[in-house]
Amino acid sequence: MATESSRESTAWMLALDDRLRAAVGEHELIHLIEAPTLLEVPLSPYYCQRVILWNDLLLPAMDLAAWLWGREQPAQQERKLAGVVAYQPRMGAAEYGALLLSDIPTRARVSDTQACKLPEQPTGWRDLAISCFLDTETPVPILDLPLIFSGGLL
Amino acid sequence: MSQPVRNTLAELREIRALAKLTLGGYPWLLPQTEIKSLESPLDIDREVRAPQGIGAIALGGEWWPVYCLSGELRLLPQPPDSRRICALLDNGADRFGLLCDQVEALAEPPRLLALPACMGSPASPIQALAPLDEELGCVTNTEHLAALLAVLTEGAGGH
Numbered sequence: 001m002a003t004e005s006s007r008e009s010t011a012w013m014l015a016l017d018d019r020l021r022a023a024v025g026e027h028e029l030i031h032l033i034e035a036p037t038l039l040e041v042p043l044s045p046y047y048c049q050r051v052i053l054w055n056d057l058l059l060p061a062m063d064l065a066a067w068l069w070g071r072e073q074p075a076q077q078e079r080k081l082a083g084v085v086a087y088q089p090r091m092g093a094a095e096y097g098a099l100l101l102s103d104i105p106t107r108a109r110v111s112d113t114q115a116c117k118l119p120e121q122p123t124g125w126r127d128l129a130i131s132c133f134l135d136t137e138t139p140v141p142i143l144d145l146p147l148i149f150s151g152g153l154l
Numbered sequence: 155m156s157q158p159v160r161n162t163l164a165e166l167r168e169i170r171a172l173a174k175l176t177l178g179g180y181p182w183l184l185p186q187t188e189i190k191s192l193e194s195p196l197d198i199d200r201e202v203r204a205p206q207g208i209g210a211i212a213l214g215g216e217w218w219p220v221y222c223l224s225g226e227l228r229l230l231p232q233p234p235d236s237r238r239i240c241a242l243l244d245n246g247a248d249r250f251g252l253l254c255d256q257v258e259a260l261a262e263p264p265r266l267l268a269l270p271a272c273m274g275s276p277a278s279p280i281q282a283l284a285p286l287d288e289e290l291g292c293v294t295n296t297e298h299l300a301a302l303l304a305v306l307t308e309g310a311g312g313h
Contacts, residue, residue: 041269041273041274041290042180042226042292043227043274044273045272048270051270051273058270148272149270150272151272151275154272
């Protein structure tokens with residue numbers, strides 16, 4: 001996220017549930033959907049059981065809190081927000097997905113000096129995150145969106 | 155058993171007519187050409203049973219094993235009361251009956267979209283998704299359902 005000149009950039013801080021926070025780059029979060037209409041897909045994994053129809057696209061609605069805690073979250077129904085994210089699995093081919101959120105994302109300036117180790121718990125962070133930074137003494141993992149949305153969690 | 159052929163979205167979009175088979179409230183979409191006949195559940199002979207089937211229907215001098223699947227394609231040993239019609243499926247290689255809540259022809263071909271990569275393995279029987287009015291149809295075909303039934307009946311027989 002940092003540029004060579006400034007070594008500082010902007011991130012979106014995401015509330016995955018009431019305890020878990022993560023971040024994506026400024027240009028990775030492109031839209032916020034309040035009270036999204038979620039359509040159920042049978043045979044799908046417990047952490048991604050629904051899709052959202054958005055701009056003629058079907059976006060997988062990823063519940064990363066469920067994946068990190070290892071079970072479907074009973075509070076999922078209360079999360080009324082979905083953040084639409086863009087990622088680039090290959091050069092020149094932007095793709096989209098949605099993350100279920102429990103609160104409105106906030107912006108933060110992040111510099112390289114804030115780099116830190118991933119949280120030890122939940123252990124799944126090491127699979128989801130490409131790096132991590134400290135925000136007011138709390139480690140905030142930065143999500144690996146191409147891995148998350150291209151089947152890396154299956 | 156070999157893996158069923160996985161059609162591309164372009165190939166699926168060439169299917170002229172799809173039928174909606176409702177299973178436990180979930181709409182499953184199959185090529186209409188693969189529906190040989192619609193029969194009453196009253197015609198199911200419960201004494202003629204394939205493994206994990208619920209009976210069989212006689213048609214054209216042959217017995218067609220009949221299965222009952224949940225909306226998420228799990229075998230149900232006892233059909234729910236909502237299952238009111240039996241679709242006999244035939245693709246030339248696989249032939250069986252599926253007990254459904256409802257079967258209807260879609261007047262227009264729906265828009266087909268790919269199943270997101272993070273939602274299913276390549277072996278998933280869902281070949282594509284189709285937004286319908288207030289719901290989401292899952293596109294599959296007789297070959298995929300037959301492969302799934304083979305796995306399910308083998309698994310159930312092993313216990």
